[in-house]
Structure formats: structure tokens, C-alpha cells
Amino acid sequence: VSVVSSGRLAEPDPVTPVRGTLGLPLLLLALASMAVAGYLLGVRMLGAAPACGPVAGCDTVAESSYAIVFGIPVAAWGLGYSAIVALAAFAWWRTADSRALMGAYGLALLGTLGVAYLTYLELFVIHAICIWCVAYAVFVVGTLAVAGLAVRRI
Amino acid sequence: VRATRSSSGPSVGLITVAVLILGVVVIGALALTQLGGDDVGDLRRPAAPYPAALVDGSTLGDEDAEVTMIVYSDFQCVVCGRYATEVEPLLVDRYVRAGTLRIEHRDVAILGRGSENESRLAAAAASCAEEQDAYFAYHDWLFANRNAVNTGDFRPERLRAIATEVGLDRETFDACLAGDEARSAVDEATSEFAGRGFNATPSMVIGDQQIVGLQTAEQLGAIIEAQAFGPVSPAPSP
Numbered sequence: 001v002s003v004v005s006s007g008r009l010a011e012p013d014p015v016t017p018v019r020g021t022l023g024l025p026l027l028l029l030a031l032a033s034m035a036v037a038g039y040l041l042g043v044r045m046l047g048a049a050p051a052c053g054p055v056a057g058c059d060t061v062a063e064s065s066y067a068i069v070f071g072i073p074v075a076a077w078g079l080g081y082s083a084i085v086a087l088a089a090f091a092w093w094r095t096a097d098s099r100a101l102m103g104a105y106g107l108a109l110l111g112t113l114g115v116a117y118l119t120y121l122e123l124f125v126i127h128a129i130c131i132w133c134v135a136y137a138v139f140v141v142g143t144l145a146v147a148g149l150a151v152r153r154i
Numbered sequence: 155v156r157a158t159r160s161s162s163g164p165s166v167g168l169i170t171v172a173v174l175i176l177g178v179v180v181i182g183a184l185a186l187t188q189l190g191g192d193d194v195g196d197l198r199r200p201a202a203p204y205p206a207a208l209v210d211g212s213t214l215g216d217e218d219a220e221v222t223m224i225v226y227s228d229f230q231c232v233v234c235g236r237y238a239t240e241v242e243p244l245l246v247d248r249y250v251r252a253g254t255l256r257i258e259h260r261d262v263a264i265l266g267r268g269s270e271n272e273s274r275l276a277a278a279a280a281s282c283a284e285e286q287d288a289y290f291a292y293h294d295w296l297f298a299n300r301n302a303v304n305t306g307d308f309r310p311e312r313l314r315a316i317a318t319e320v321g322l323d324r325e326t327f328d329a330c331l332a333g334d335e336a337r338s339a340v341d342e343a344t345s346e347f348a349g350r351g352f353n354a355t356p357s358m359v360i361g362d363q364q365i366v367g368l369q370t371a372e373q374l375g376a377i378i379e380a381q382a383f384g385p386v387s388p389a390p391s392p
Contacts, residue, residue, distance in 0.1 A: 049233075059233075059354075066188060066302060105166070106173045113177035117185065125189065127267045127304045151166050 022150040023093030026104060029146060030086035033139035037078035040132055044073050050132050057128035066121050074118070078136060081111055085143060098154055105151050108144035115140045197312075197319055200294035201239070208250055212280070212289045214242075215256035220382040221249075222256045223374075224359040226347045229276035229308065230265040233368045235297040237356045244371035245378070254382050259293070260343040264355060265303050272308035275331075277340040279313040282330035283322060291320045 043050045044062065052058035061067065067074050085107045091100035115137035122129050208214050225242075227234040242257065249255035261280055266273030276296050283292030295316045301307050310331065317327040330336055347357065350364060358365040360374070361381040 069184065069188075102166070102169055106169050109170060109173040110177050113174070113181055117181045121188075125305055126302065 022146050022153075023089070026089040026143060026146045026150065027086060027093055029139050029143045030082055030089050030104075033136055033143065034079060034082040034086055036132055036136045036139065037075050037082055040075035040136075041073060041079055044075055050130070052131060057122075058130040058132060061122055061126055061128050061130035061133060066118075066126060081107065081114075082140075085111070089143075089147075092150075101147065101150055101154065104143070105147040108140065108147045111140040112144045197295070197315060198298045199319075200298035203291045203294055204246060208246065209290055211284050211287075212259040212261075212293075213256060214246060214259075214290075215250040216253045217256065218253070219250075219256035220254050221361055221378050222258060223378065224258045224260055226260050226262050226343070226352060226355055226357045226359075228262055228265050228273050228355045229280070229293075229296045230273045230300060230303045231355045232300065234356045235300055237368055238293065238297050241368070241371050241374065245374060248371070248375060249378055249382075255378055259289070260346065261340060262344040262347045262355065263340055264344065264347070264353075267304055272304055272306075274337060274340050275310060275313060276308040277343070278336035279308070279317070279327075279331055281336040281339050282327050283317065283320060285330060286322050286326065288320050288322055292316065292322070295320055 040050055040062070044067075049059035050062055069077060085104055088100045088104035088107065091097055092104060115133075118133060119137055122133060203209075204214060210217070223245075225237070227237065245255060245257065250257060261277035263271060263273035263277055265271075266275075280289055280292050280296065283289050296308070299307060299312070299316065306312070313331060314324065314328060317324060317331075350357075350359065352364070352366060354366055356368060358369075358374070360377050363377055363381070365374070365377070
């Protein structure tokens with residue numbers, strides 16, 4: 001609710017329901033992707049292989065030369081990216097600044113292109129699937145879906 | 155609050171198009187960098203091989219050593235490469251040279267895909283090198299030139315180029331690599347590996363003990379010493 005210059009109470013902010021419905025899911029998706037990237041980076045820094053569960057392939061993907069870009073582990077890129085998206089999502093959720101939402105949307109679009117490329121590498125170049133990478137990709141695409149929906153509603 | 159609906163910023167469509175263009179350019183450049191070149195001539199030279207006195211085919215050490223360790227390894231496995239370059243040399247220095255340990259190599263194909271997969275080809279090529287008494291030299295070249303799994307590092311022409319670098323007789327090597335015998339040896343080793351219940355490389359058998367995954371030289375050394383000299387008895391309590 002905002003106050004206009006006349007001193008009367010204004011009508012309820014039409015954006016608030018959008019933020020109320022989508023702000024928290026957007027933030028949670030970004031935090032979930034941060035958690036996955038953080039785990040992958042953690043095991044890499046410890047020199048271990050990620051736990052694959054019944055789906056083999058994590059170690060193959062993690063050990064491949066594609067797991068490092070410009071000398072930095074892909075998981076570190078992912079963690080940094082997700083942290084920025086989470087900040088943007090949090091900013092939009094708490095301040096209603098549409099620039100933050102636009103930023104989250106643009107980053108989610110870029111991230112979706114990135115995970116699409118990484119999934120291509122897994123399927124057609126490395127020939128192994130890392131379930132953690134799949135989970136990360138799902139969260140990034142989910143972030144794009146929620147951010148896109150929010151952008152359409154404001 | 156109205157600022158949240160401001161139309162002063164760039165439109166959604168503009169952002170979408172801009173990001174898509176940026177993404178395609180960045181990812182395209184990355185793809186060109188990662189997938190572009192892997193020419194046969196770009197081979198890395200490994201460190202010096204083990205002394206010939208320690209080598210017998212694909213085995214290191216004295217036939218009468220107290221302990222025999224069998225190592226199951228896949229040339230496409232980066233952890234196997236770490237074993238080969240970081241752990242095994244320490245074991246050789248500490249136990250093989252002393253006559254305590256004998257290390258037998260069994261090259262398996264678990265990371266390759268398809269019947270003519272790169273793990274199988276690389277292991278077969280190493281077997282062909284063994285026929286010319288150059289197993290370890292070839293083995294070291296393979297691990298030094300492994301970049302990624304199933305991406306052509308160990309395609310036949312690259313394996314032949316490595317054979318040239320190692321100094322093998324190419325005619326003999328090429329005939330061996332094209333034949334079935336070396337492949338069958340790899341398949342046998344892989345079946346033996348699976349028969350022992352292993353599903354990851356490197357895996358080791360030291361005496362009566364099976365070990366899965368990369369271990370440090372100290373961890374393996376403790377097992378080797380226990381096998382060779384018996385378990386260390388605990389200090390007597392006062």
C-alpha cells in the first residue's frame with residue numbers, strides 16, 4: 001500500500017500480488033541452484049567425486065575437461081551466477097524494483113542458454129549425464145519460467 | 155510504487171533479444187574454443203618412464219616380491235591418470251625398488267561408449283605397445299594426452315600418432331591395433347574386473363584385499379606393509 005501526495009490512502013499496489021506469488025519462488029529457485037552449484041564446487045575442491053546415486057556419470061562429467069572454463073570450475077561459474085540471480089530475485093521481492101526483476105529475467109535467459117549448451121555437451125560430447133547438473137539445469141529453467149511469468153504480469 | 159511499472163526501462167522484448175544475441179555469441183565462442191580443434195599433432199610428452207630394470211611387460215617389480223598388487227585402470231579415467239602420475243611413482247620408489255611389491259596393470263574399458271569405444275581402443279593400443287616392450291612408455295603418453303572422455307583423444311589416428319612418438323614399429327603396431335587379439339585381451343580384463351564386483355576405476359587388489367577408488371600412497375603403503383610384514387601389533391599398555 002502506498003501513500004499518494006494528496007494524503008489519501010492509495011489503492012493497493014497492483015504489483016504486490018505478483019511479487020507475493022512469484023517473488024519467493026523465484027528466490028527459492030535461485031537458492032536451490034546455488035546449493036547444487038555449491039555442492040559440486042565443494043566436492044571438486046575436496047578432490048572428491050559427486051555422489052551420483054543410482055545414475056552413474058557424475059564423475060565422468062566432473063572429470064571432463066569441460067568442467068573447467070577459463071581456468072575456473074564450471075561449478076564456480078554456476079555458484080556466482082546463481083548468487084547474482086538470487087540477489088536480483090531478493091531485491092525484486094523486497095523492493096518491487098522492476099529493474100531487479102528484469103535483471104533476474106535476463107540472467108535466467110542467459111543461464112538457460114548456458115545450461116542448454118552444457119546439457120548438449122553431456123549428451124553428445126561427454127556421453128554421460130550428471131544428475132546434479134540436470135538438477136541445476138531444471139532450477140535455472142524454472143527460474144526463467146517464474147521470472148518470465150512475473151515479467152508478463154507487471 | 156508506480157516505479158515498479160515504469161516503462162522508462164528497456165522493454166522485455168528488447169532485453170530478450172539482447173540477451174539471446176549475447177548468449178549465442180558467448181556460448182558460440184566457448185563452443186569453438188572447447189570443440190574446435192584437437193589435432194593429432196598436438197601431443198604432450200609425459201615425464202620419463204620407469205627404469206627398464208623394473209619393467210616386465212605391463213608389470214612393475216620383482217616376480218618374487220612379497221606382495222602383488224593388481225591395478226584395474228581405464229585410460230579415459232582422470233583419476234586413473236592421477237594414480238599413474240602421482241601415486242604409483244611413490245609406490246615404485248618405496249616398495250617396488252625394494253623388492254617388496256609387484257604391480258600388475260590390467261587395462262579395462264568402462265568409460266567408453268559403443269563397441270569401438272575409446273577406452274577399449276586405448277587399452278588395446280597399450281597392449282599392442284606391450285608386444286614391442288613399450289607398455290609403460292605408451293601408457294604414460296596416453297595419460298599425458300587425455301583431455302576428456304569420449305571426445306576423440308584416443309581415436310585410432312591419434313593412437314597411431316602416439317605410437318610414432320613412442321618409437322614403435324608402426325607396421326606391427328597398426329596391424330595389432332586393427333586386429334582382434336588386443337581387443338579380446340581388454341574384454342577379458344574388463345570381464346575380470348566386473349567379475350570381482352568392481353564398478354569404478356582405479357580399483358586394486360592387494361593380496362586378499364580389494365580397494366575401489368583412488369587412495370594415497372600412504373594408504374596403499376599401509377595395506378602393502380600389512381600384507382608383506384603382517385599387521386602392526388598395538389603398543390603394550392602400561
